[in-house]
Amino acid sequence: MARYISYVLLVLAVEVGILYGISLYFQTDLLTTMFLGSCLFIFFAFLTGSSGDVFTKNSELAVFNTLLGSYKPRHEKVTLRIGPFMVGSLLTMVVYFAMVYFM
Numbered sequence: 001m002a003r004y005i006s007y008v009l010l011v012l013a014v015e016v017g018i019l020y021g022i023s024l025y026f027q028t029d030l031l032t033t034m035f036l037g038s039c040l041f042i043f044f045a046f047l048t049g050s051s052g053d054v055f056t057k058n059s060e061l062a063v064f065n066t067l068l069g070s071y072k073p074r075h076e077k078v079t080l081r082i083g084p085f086m087v088g089s090l091l092t093m094v095v096y097f098a099m100v101y102f103m
Contacts, residue, residue, distance in 0.1 A: 037092075038092040
C-alpha cells in the first residue's frame with residue numbers, strides 16, 4: 001500500500017510540475033493551465049486504463065485487417081483500471097480546486 005501511495009504522489013508531483021512549467025514557459029495563468037492540463041491528464045488516464053470500449057475494438061479491427069484475418073467482434077465487459085496514473089490525475093484536479101478555494 002505504501003508503494004501505491006508513493007507512486008500516486010510521484011505522479012501528482014510530476015503532473016503539477018509539468019503544468020507549472022507550462023504556465024511559466026507560455027506565461028499563462030497557473031489556475032487555467034492546471035484546470036485544462038488536469039482535464040487532459042484525466043482523459044488520457046481514462047483512455048489508457050479502460051478496456052472493452054470503442055477504442056479497443058477499433059484497434060483490434062485494425063490489427064486483424066493488417067494481418068488479413070476475419071474479425072469477429074467480441075462483446076467484453078467494459079472495465080476501468082484505477083491505477084496510480086488515474087488517481088494522481090484526479091488528485092491534480094483536487095489540487096486545482098484547493099488552489100482556487102484558498103487563493
